[in-house]
Amino acid sequence: MSDHDHDHESSAALSNRVKTLVAQLEQRDLLTEAKLDATVETFLLKATPANGGRVVARAWVDAAFKQRLLDDASAAVAEIGIDMSHWAPVKLRAVENTDREHNVIVCTLCSCYPIALLGPSPAWYKSAEYRSRTVREPRAVLAEFGVALPPDVRINVWDSTSELRYIVVPRRPQASEGLSEAELAALVTRDGLVGTALL
Amino acid sequence: MTARRFHIGDTVRTRAHGNGGHTRIPRYLRGRRGRIVALAGSFPLADDRARGVRDAQCTAVYSVRFDAVEVWGPECDANVTIAADLWESYLEPEHA
Numbered sequence: 243m244s245d246h247d248h249d250h251e252s253s254a255a256l257s258n259r260v261k262t263l264v265a266q267l268e269q270r271d272l273l274t275e276a277k278l279d280a281t282v283e284t285f286l287l288k289a290t291p292a293n294g295g296r297v298v299a300r301a302w303v304d305a306a307f308k309q310r311l312l313d314d315a316s317a318a319v320a321e322i323g324i325d326m327s328h329w330a331p332v333k334l335r336a337v338e339n340t341d342r343e344h345n346v347i348v349c350t351l352c353s354c355y356p357i358a359l360l361g362p363s364p365a366w367y368k369s370a371e372y373r374s375r376t377v378r379e380p381r382a383v384l385a386e387f388g389v390a391l392p393p394d395v396r397i398n399v400w401d402s403t404s405e406l407r408y409i410v411v412p413r414r415p416q417a418s419e420g421l422s423e424a425e426l427a428a429l430v431t432r433d434g435l436v437g438t439a440l441l
Numbered sequence: 442m443t444a445r446r447f448h449i450g451d452t453v454r455t456r457a458h459g460n461g462g463h464t465r466i467p468r469y470l471r472g473r474r475g476r477i478v479a480l481a482g483s484f485p486l487a488d489d490r491a492r493g494v495r496d497a498q499c500t501a502v503y504s505v506r507f508d509a510v511e512v513w514g515p516e517c518d519a520n521v522t523i524a525a526d527l528w529e530s531y532l533e534p535e536h537a
Contacts, residue, residue: 377512379518396520401526
């Protein structure tokens with residue numbers, strides 16, 4: 243899919259808006275630039291798809307953890323030291339792929355995405371094309387990502403319209419027996435966690 | 442917050458019209474019949490927050506699943522569902 247279908251503000255205009263906003267917050271003693279830098283750095287350093295990989299690998303090797311993950315994902319990821327709450331009070335839900343059902347995540351209203359578990363979202367996730375077509379013709383969109391699903395596999399699309407964020411628990415790759423949990427985690431890709439790739 | 446009006450398994454219909462301002466029910470899901478498949482927490486109504494309502498009350502949010510045919514009509518891929526997380530005030534009871 244192409245990356246940019248929506249209008250982007252020029253980076254100069256955006257940068258000016260951010261500077262103005264930061265200046266206003268500093269004037270009101272709500273923020274210092276140093277504190278802002280520290281927050282952004284800490285958050286971005288911790289926010290990578292490796293977190294999602296750890297969660298999925300644990301679910302593959304530990305059935306009880308997988309059940310807790312599917313029941314209450316925010317609590318389950320906290321068990322392995324991942325904090326979903328960061329600056330917004332979002333909750334996490336995990337949805338599991340099986341041989342009968344495939345899940346895919348989208349945000350049609352904007353671009354909600356579990357950054358803490360996947361890192362910053364790719365440009366295509368935010369594109370008008372992905373956001374509109376994934377709910378209208380998900381099987382065709384997935385085929386364009388190289389995910390060819392037989393017609394009898396049901397596709398469940400999750401549109402993130404409120405304060406829940408979603409991750410997909412992909413099917414464990416065949417021939418992955420005997421791998422360690424860390425090795426399994428390395429097999430998990432960002433797109434697999436969004437549902438736009440198989441592992 | 443008050444007791445939840447709906448429960449998992451209930452059939453509901455989304456309201457057909459918005460309130461004229463910001464809302465989090467996507468237009469393509471207005472006036473559609475779906476089923477509650479999960480509870481999705483309790484959060485201040487986004488519509489209120491967008492209007493600057495202070496201390497907006499937390500209200501129940503539900504994960505509502507729609508068959509693609511209900512949303513897009515009989516010509517679409519029938520083996521597709523779409524779920525969205527919708528605040529209680531977006532929903533009306535519907536007989537199954």
